[in-house]
Amino acid sequence: MEILVQQLFNGLTIGSVYALVALGLTLVYGILHIPNFAHGALYMMGGYITLMMMVQYGLHYWLAILVSVIVVGLIGVLMERLVFYPLRHAPPIHDKIAAIGILLFLEAFAQYVWGADYQTMPTPYGQVIQLFGLTFTMQRLLIIIAAIAVMVLLYLFLKKTYTGASIIAMSQDRDGANLVGINTNRVAMLTFLISGGLAAIASSLAAPINLVFPGMGQLVILKAFVIIILGGMGSIPGAIIGGYILGFSESLGATYISNDYKDIIAFILLVIILSVKPTGLFAKGGH
């Protein structure tokens, strides 16, 4: 019983990270209808920049995350301006390949600048806490709280502010949004800024319990794709719920099935979903 509760807690932690990454991915998909394969590279850059800020410049953890969010957000904006904007009328196969090009570049870049070794990120929240007979580190608790806080803020931003509403409007109907006077270019850039920022927050939160290395984004991004297919491409609540479903199934699978194969669970899940429903769960529109 104790193991189960412990694992549920772990699932909540991993799920929070997945949900944040998937949110960024789903926002971009909603606006531009491109699966951004380079999103995992943004996640990786976020981890490295936070690490660098903390180790080299001695910044505090939260301050380092703030810098990382801004930098990675700007990388996202650059990506939209330089790559996805010129490709907006190209066949769909092109922006996928372009995104892969960016992904390869950023990974090689990280390896060139920071080296290929695995690095650990120090955290001021390493304490172990006892609560209701369970033991866990402060960092894990922090991940859950911070992730939920970010999600609530994002929700309020999207629902209660004019700018946020324009993002939703554009994801519903791009031409329509343009007609009522929304500057679609600005909204697209803003979406990439938010998406990059979310990736940076997710990796900075998760890095102290994992490791930082050039390929750290690969598995996460694949899983994020599974999540947004699970939750419906472009759907925001879907990304959050999907993230937690995957987090729980992974941590339970690791204990009760096999630790070696826990990474496969997500992909098997996806293969099953797409086999049954080729357009993903909760897909809008018919054939």
Added chain:
Amino acid sequence: MKFINKRNIIMALVLLAIAFPFVTQNDYFIHVMTLSFIWMIGVYGLNLLAGYTGYLSLAHAGFFAVGAYSLGLLTVKAQMNFWLAFVLALIITSILGFLVGLIALRTKEHFFAIYTLCVGYILYLVIDKWDSLTEGVRGLIGIPAPANIGPISFETPLSQYYLVLAILLVVILIVYRIVHSLTGRTYIAIRNSEDLAQTIGISTMKNKLEAFVLSTFFAGLSGALYASFIRFIGPDIGNIVITFDLLTYLLIGGIGTLSGPIVGTVLVVWISQQLQFLQDYRMLIFGPILTLLVIFYPRGIAGSIAGWNAKRAEKKLAKAQLDERFSQSTLAAENQVKEG
């Protein structure tokens, strides 16, 4: 200018490829060239699917690894005759391709790319984790070189070079025949508009599946050749990085063109060899190139050259027409003068 036609260029290239080992006499160059021929076969497979049918499959490294591991396991662990194992490896890859394609091709566009990406990752993870069968990260050692066919032996690098070259030529011929047949036209029709293709009575699923299986067959062929040529394989050959490598070759050469895989592979492999010191960082250069190509030259080198030629021919035609009209009008004017 009459000499520079398609047939003569192809003949010259084939002769060049045959003469290459005698010209260089350098074992290392022959090794690199053989390896690029092996990659080309895989790239042709990817081209048939992504270039002609319009389905970007990101599982190719997985099928490449399945071909390589099938051959490796059948020869090393089951001690099977080499050529029997070779044929079986191709059959195994194609059957797997058929099964995956059956489900994967129900999805479209983004879903297909993501689905195949995940399939590729599953194949890689299974190879990596299934220690008792594949030896996991230790890799498979001691894969035999191709067995003799009658009196011909394939122990030397030179004979392996010619074996791979021969197989490559057959592959190119097959792809050429497919692309210039009704089947090839059907694939292109599916790429251009699947709904339209369906409306005019093309069984899209059957054709897509055909293209997918062929494409995995070539990936498996290339993997099996790789295993018998390098004679050591590790799970890394199934990694997604290999898919991206193949995609880079295809994109730079020209996606959806016949000569693209050759041009792209030779060019990138040789440049990479020249930039040995960059080894791990080569993607610092090829990543941006990939992105820039897609934005500015989406049809790669071969496609752009074909585009220029077409434009030039068009201009020539327009000029000829203009000249004709001009001479007609002067003629008419002269006639008027005469009549007047």
